[in-house]
């Protein structure tokens with residue numbers, strides 16, 4: 001995949017750790033100039049510095065994806081400093097565990113604001129820059145729980161990941177003739193800080209028992225597919241949903 005992204009400018013939200021950090025690394029190795037956008041400034045700065053030390057072009061930008069003014073600023077700065085924007089990975093996400101009856105309005109609103117509104121805002125503000133650059137590729141990070149009911153919990157998370165799946169298809173159809181591709185990726189359970197709390201619990205046993213491969217995925221195993229979708233090797237893919245889940249959805 002080396003070189004598939006050369007000459008491109010890629011912005012990865014939630015890029016400071018987990019799947020986002022692995023994706024930022026994969027983008028850099030693929031030849032892109034990378035913007036690591038996150039609310040975790042120390043981790044974001046550290047990753048960008050590590051990539052620069054490795055000879056790559058990377059920088060951190062503070063971005064809360066639920067804040068439209070911050071999107072406007074980060075996209076404008078990216079275009080001004082790096083000469084354009086060609087790839088957007090809407091990866092930032094948070095989760096809550098409660099089910100339909102136990103979820104609170106406050107937590108629901110925050111999950112929707114980050115996982116769903118944040119993805120829409122990202123597309124809204126990246127599209128004009130991509131059109132100006134002659135085209136682009138957006139990869140939206142959904143989940144196996146954007147298409148299946150999982151364990152009957154995490155109502156807000158499911159709501160947002162299902163929305164990401166269909167916003168991706170809507171945008172793909174809108175821009176199919178204008179050179180911008182939109183695809184969603186649907187990870188199974190991946191070994192990142194997000195699933196750390198399940199380690200050593202019954203939930204972990206349940207997850208492993210329900211995963212045909214019998215193990216968690218690695219962030220790098222998601223990043224590799226995101227980098228492929230972002231690059232020109234996927235030039236005829238738009239509106240697709242790609243599952244990287246150790247076989248979870250094959251059942």
Ligand SMILES: NC(=O)c1ccc[n+]([C@@H]2O[C@H](COP(=O)([O-])OP(=O)(O)OC[C@H]3O[C@@H](n4cnc5c(N)ncnc54)[C@H](O)[C@@H]3O)[C@@H](O)[C@H]2O)c1
Nearest residue numbers: 014017018019064065091092093143187189190192193194
């Ligand atoms: N880990 C899994 O098992 C799994 C499975 C399916 C989908 N996903 C999805 O993958 C994506 C990445 O998850 P992860 O496992 O790497 O989680 P993570 O918690 O390790 O990383 C999430 C990143 O998003 C950032 N973030 C959170 N809120 C933000 C905001 N408002 N603005 C900007 N950045 C923000 C965090 O600071 C963090 O760096 C998420 O969208 C998640 O829903 C994860």
